[in-house]
Amino acid sequence: MNVGLETLTARRQPRRHGHTESEITRRLIEAIFEERLPPGERITESQLAETFEVSRSVVRLSMSKLSEIGVFKKTPNLGYTIAAPTRSEARMMLDLRQMIEPEMVRKIAKANTDADVQSLWEHLDAENKARECSDRSTLVRLSGEFHLKLAECSRNVYLVQMLTQLQVLTCLAILVHAEREVGCPRDEHSKIVQAIADHDGNRAAEEMKHHLQHIAEELQLDVQRNEPSLESAFQWLSRSQRQEI
Ligand SMILES: [Zn+2]
Known part of the structure; x- marks a missing residue:
């Protein structure tokens, strides 16, 4: 584990x-x-x-x-x-991940061991295996855990804890808000690992930015939609009641 x-x-x-x-x-x-x-x-x-x-x-x-x-x-x-994160909560999570994860991979690209890179490639192999076997549950879990695996490479326990929380909540937000299946495409993860293996911090950060942007787009968080709230429901109910009278 x-x-x-x-x-x-x-x-x-x-x-x-x-x-x-x-x-x-x-x-x-x-x-x-x-x-x-x-x-x-x-x-x-x-x-x-x-x-x-x-x-x-x-x-x-x-x-x-x-x-x-x-x-x-x-x-x-x-x-x-x-938890069933709202759209605005999901947006805040993705914003925070954009602040953290590109800088995290930039740092990892500068200081990583062969063992780190090996374990990241092994993780991607496991993702590919699950993809080939159409084992969706395992694939979704491994895709999320890839981001935690990167955090482990940073050797910063606070970062691991924070990303675990953000990743779990992002998974719940995807279940609530995504209109179609959202996952981490295989080539995006492998581009990040390749940049890390090449010790190219700028490229790793750019690849991660693009990847997180992709997840945010799939969640359609920029589309303005009214989220139901009790306050607006009560306003609507009191208006419709006055009209009946
Ligand atoms: Zn991913």
């Missing part, structure tokens, strides 16, 4: 029936990467405790951690729901 998720879930927790809190957190993040958890759906402690065969207190720790990073939303009396 990649260091990204391990870092996020590194705190030691008591083991119960083979699953620790960090393992549960990691599995839930993997499930989101594989687009298996539906955004906006309610998720309960008892469901997860039963699924992982652990006590609710172990599950509660994991849910609370995912809630801290915005992946689960906690509502008083209602419990937890899986």
Whole structure:
């Protein structure tokens, strides 16, 4: 398993029936990467405790951690729901990724080891294998994890944590907003790795900018659309009520 998720879930927790809190957190993040958890759906402690065969207190720790990073939303009396990022939240995430990831790969291109480059090519091989086998869930997960793999090459644990959060939330935003399948095209990832292997920081940064721009375009975040809100709904309801009177 990649260091990204391990870092996020590194705190030691008591083991119960083979699953620790960090393992549960990691599995839930993997499930989101594989687009298996539906955004906006309610998720309960008892469901997860039963699924992982652990006590609710172990599950509660994991849910609370995912809630801290915005992946689960906690509502008083209602419990937890899986986040369903709005369009403006998705835009902010992609903006932040544009600020971080091009500079990250520029730095990696300047200082990387042969082992880093080898592990990135191996990751792309795994992506290609999943693509050839039409294993969509694995491909979607590996595509997301590619960005975390890059963060690991930076050897900055804070960057790994931040990108894990942004990547998980981007996956949920894609599920909510993309009108068709959005993925990371194979040639875009390989162009980034080639630039890193060539120690060409400027080219790596440009390739990453282009790649993130591509994801934002697929999400159509620049198209102005009205997002439903309770406030505007109440305004509309009060107007229609006055007209009836
Ligand atoms: Zn990508």
